[in-house]
Amino acid sequence: MKMLNVINGPQNVSRIILGCMRMPALNVQQAAEMISTAAELGINFFDHATCYSDGEAETRFGDAFPLTGLKREDVVIQSKCGLHFDRREFDWSKEDILASVDGSLERLKTDHLDVLLLHRPDVLYDPCEVAEAFDKLYREGKVIHFGVSNVPPMQIELLKRYVAQPLIFNQLQLSLDQSQLIDAALYVNNLTTERSVDRDNGLLDYCRLHDITIQAWSPLQIGMFKGCFVDHPDFPELNAVLARLGEKYGVSKTAVAIAWILRHPAKMQAIAGTMDPGHLRNICGAAKVELTHHEWYELYLASGKFLP
Numbered sequence: 024m025k026m027l028n029v030i031n032g033p034q035n036v037s038r039i040i041l042g043c044m045r046m047p048a049l050n051v052q053q054a055a056e057m058i059s060t061a062a063e064l065g066i067n068f069f070d071h072a073t074c075y076s077d078g079e080a081e082t083r084f085g086d087a088f089p090l091t092g093l094k095r096e097d098v099v100i101q102s103k104c105g106l107h108f109d110r111r112e113f114d115w116s117k118e119d120i121l122a123s124v125d126g127s128l129e130r131l132k133t134d135h136l137d138v139l140l141l142h143r144p145d146v147l148y149d150p151c152e153v154a155e156a157f158d159k160l161y162r163e164g165k166v167i168h169f170g171v172s173n174v175p176p177m178q179i180e181l182l183k184r185y186v187a188q189p190l191i192f193n194q195l196q197l198s199l200d201q202s203q204l205i206d207a208a209l210y211v212n213n214l215t216t217e218r219s220v221d222r223d224n225g226l227l228d229y230c231r232l233h234d235i236t237i238q239a240w241s242p243l244q245i246g247m248f249k250g251c252f253v254d255h256p257d258f259p260e261l262n263a264v265l266a267r268l269g270e271k272y273g274v275s276k277t278a279v280a281i282a283w284i285l286r287h288p289a290k291m292q293a294i295a296g297t298m299d300p301g302h303l304r305n306i307c308g309a310a311k312v313e314l315t316h317h318e319w320y321e322l323y324l325a326s327g328k329f330l331p
């Protein structure tokens with residue numbers, strides 16, 4: 024496994040994270056096997072959110088973890104708060120952050136979260152309230168590190184003015200299909216393509232400048248949860264390059280797709296969401312791959328882009 028010392032954050036963490044959003048599809052025994060397989064493969068980082076199946080993902084993990092024999096201190100447990108699809112609103116109020124963390128700790132059966140992320144911007148938020156919530160959680164030992172998800176540069180700037188703790192992660196969508204985080208910089212000032220539109224105010228470079236580690240969510244997905252592009256008939260050119268490079272490195276196509284994210288010099292983590300131990304084994308082949316500069320571009324272009 025490729026490991027990472029996160030700036031201002033946890034040390035020696037895996038570059039591949041197991042995303043637990045889909046864990047409610049497993050029973051407790053299967054979930055324990057999934058966590059154990061991840062650990063065998065060198066994954067020591069697990070991603071959650073209060074909104075994943077309304078807390079059920081955290082509950083399943085909390086019930087399964089004791090069956091694995093793993094020690095709590097050997098893993099990093101991250102959760103996210105603020106997204107309330109049930110209430111049809113996002114909420115970063117102090118009251119909501121504190122209540123969310125207490126709920127997560129109870130469901131995960133742990134006394135602390137290693138990392139708490141604010142999940143998606145609540146446009147009505149008051150940064151003073153976030154700061155008060157983070158201070159209390161940190162002081163009480165309930166949360167060690169803090170970060171954000173899907174949050175653009177100026178909102179991070181505003182938060183940073185009030186929040187005492189470093190914001191160490193930004194969890195963002197990135198895959199060979201959904202590469203908008205990267206596209207705008209390549210197609211800069213180009214009127215011939217929508218890809219030149221800067222949709223996030225230079226978020227990738229902002230994160231690099233401010234020591235914020237990017238965690239790539241849905242690294243194998245087409246669009247928003249439209250399925251996996253590996254072996255998908257709509258992506259013949261991409262699959263041909265994935266297959267050729269997979270053969271070269273002796274790994275699966277999914278491993279090459281994940282290696283494409285890990286090859287970026289921003290030293291991102293990739294969050295794998297599979298709940299199939301065999302698929303996870305294949306994905307972790309990415310740890311053996313160091314794509315060349317040319318291969319990275321070859322994959323990017325094969326996913327439907329062009330050189331401007």
Ligand SMILES: NC(=O)c1ccc[n+]([C@@H]2O[C@H](COP(=O)([O-])OP(=O)(O)OC[C@H]3O[C@@H](n4cnc5c(N)ncnc54)[C@H](OP(=O)(O)O)[C@@H]3O)[C@@H](O)[C@H]2O)c1
Pocket residue numbers: 041042043044045070071142172173194195239240241242243244248250251253277294295296297298299302305
């Ligand atoms: N911050 C946010 O806003 C946000 C949003 C969404 C997700 N997330 C996080 O990101 C994690 C990953 O998201 P995701 O599950 O959408 O991402 P993903 O890992 O890109 O996609 C997983 C899908 O790919 C399939 N897959 C994997 N390997 C395959 C293979 N070899 N052949 C065929 N299908 C394969 C999986 O099916 P199988 O299970 O059958 O393998 C699953 O349906 C989530 O668990 C969550 O932690 C964060």
